[in-house]
Amino acid sequence: MIIRQLNEANNSTRRVVSPDGNWESTRLLLKEDKMGFSFHITTIYKGADFRMHYQNHLESVYCMSGTGEIVNLEDNTVHPIQEGTLYILDKHDRHILRAHTEMKMACVFNPPLNGNEVHNKEGAYELA
């Protein structure tokens, strides 16, 4: 059993702040934990509006607080996000995320991140 606390992890290298000022993410569970997925608490800053495309990963994102929207660039549909919304990127979907207020998200990645990834120009994480 492993126990981790978000407030402690926030003061460690587990917390990553995006260079573009859109988000920060604290990786509470990583590849090295050998669970087959990684788990991150991510804050999307108010006003964020950015494009992503996880070409190498499947991801689910659960909104714990805040409001915003996601644009599915595969079919140009727009979906509101609020507390209780889960969006599932099961097809490596290209998407735009917008935060109307600060949003707190619980994110799961498969395969798990190793913790050193940053978004590339496509808004993707490279595989290790």
Add this chain to the structure above:
Amino acid sequence: MIIRQLNEANNSTRRVVSPDGNWESTRLLLKEDKMGFSFHITTIYKGADFRMHYQNHLESVYCMSGTGEIVNLEDNTVHPIQEGTLYILDKHDRHILRAHTEMKMACVFNPPLNGNEVHNKEGAYELA
């Protein structure tokens, strides 16, 4: 892309209430979604105090609200749970979960649940 809302899922067969009165869980993402994990929002009722042993699954549990504690029966250590605590059952650890107040948890299972599981006498989920 799949979008699901907790309040809608709560009014469907995705919501499972434990026969023992300790918890309820809404499975927002299941095996059929082919993500390699399942994702559930679980409420542990105030005063719950019960034993579990996931012999067939790895699980991580993130506390979004409430307080309680987990007893690791492998080494008899007790760990407080509060908002921001993640516990990771990486060794199929036998454990006791206690809720001092109602706790809201975000749970990830690998392999993913198919949605029909209930706890057996060991507090485990059988594989499909």
